[in-house]
Amino acid sequence: MTKSFYDKVARKFGGYSYGTNKPKYNTEFPDGIPEEDFKNHLLSLSGKDKIALDVGCGDCRFAFGISDNFKEIIGIDTSTELLKIAKSKQKKLKNTNVKILEMNADKLTFSNNYFDVAFSRRGPTPYKEVFRVLKPGGHFVIIEIGEKDTMGLKKVFGRGQGYGNWDNSVSEKEKNLAINAGFKTSFVKEYFYDEYYETYEDLDLFLQGVPIFPDFDPEKDKPLFEKYVDKFLTQKGINLPRHRVVFVLQK
Template identity: 30%
Template sequence: MNPKEYKHFYNEVGRLNGWDFSTLRVTVEGAAWNFSDQVKSWCRPADVLLDIGTGGGEALLALADSALLLVGIDQSEGMLETAAHNLGSSGRSNVRFLHMDAAQLHFPDAFFNVVTCRHSEFYAKEAARVLTKNGVFLTQQVSEGDKNNLKQAFGRGQAWNNEPGALKNRYAAELKAAGFARIQTFEYDATEYYHTAEDLIFLLKYTPIVPDFGHDETDFHILNRFIEEHQTDQGIRTNAERFIIIAEK
């Protein structure tokens, strides 16, 4: 997808589903960390936390007990509509959601103790600017090799044919240039087993893994063949490749 197409896709997904995949029935083997647990380990009760690309706010609301104030931002009005609904249902009083571009954060310098970003674009200089001294930035991103067998089957996909490690290396370099003193990177390539075809279709419908999935009838023929070839006793096998960067200011 080009940026305009992705923005439209993300906005529509936001209204329909938010960034909530909790209903998916999937077994994961080999994941080296849980991003929310990583964030919690860096939070203190008096901290103020910013979440960039918060989506429907599902992950941020789950962190509400970990900090004094949590602010989630997103460019998508559709996502923020879902986030507002989720906030109302949660009863949380220490979480806020704002419409904002990550490239221009409308916050004072050194305002946040922790800044997070999960599977979304960020700008290292802005993240560094709004962080306090000794603050920490954490991001988890989708690596180029994610869902590799699916992309091969369809002949297209998110970061299809991009150089392995390119995104991680670019972000690490940008964080270093922004003045972060200590930067750690970690990676994993886990095996995923989707329990049913419906679970896999839900994933493809609400993520950009295979752009424009389902717009052409041949996509479902390809998917059926993929399921036949990758069906196991545990489910339909693919992979989840992720990296995390922890940068201390």
């Protein structure tokens, strides 16, 4: 996703979390909670003597939340606006062990064998570069968006992130890229779950802040949006099926 999209989201919502006006929804997880599993895998590899790389750190909200488990976390991103927010949050939190840098993930400026752990939360996965900067035996922990994520929504709109790639397995593609870069696969799991948005306005707000449709326009897209709501409205709310993949790789 482009730098300009995340800069726009940062200016509009004051970060990558919608500020104080968050969309309301409930989630049903039949096979475990992917974000929790991702975090647990990462923390199992943490240590007060370890340095971690956050690839695509955004506003560093996640990094700040786990920083006590590491000696240092270095977060990199290309969104100038999100990094400004990250630095502002850091001052308020009085955090001292997260280093925030504007950097292209495909051109890391770190030396070889520098990091103990690297992680990416739905961000870039530059396998060759991460492999280079990890120490021997180091791990790369990833949570990625699956190919069937919000498939029904994208079909109604006729566009969207990964549109039409429903049969191209993200887990297989990413696993092959990682292996070709030199990694061994320690863990791979796919998660299918459902979100139920309370109102039309809640789902509309959600779509304004995520890159499912980078060009989403509440007014221009209103007819398509209403068509989706009519089709996926349930007693639990407006259903949005999701798909995630968690990987743990080792150098």
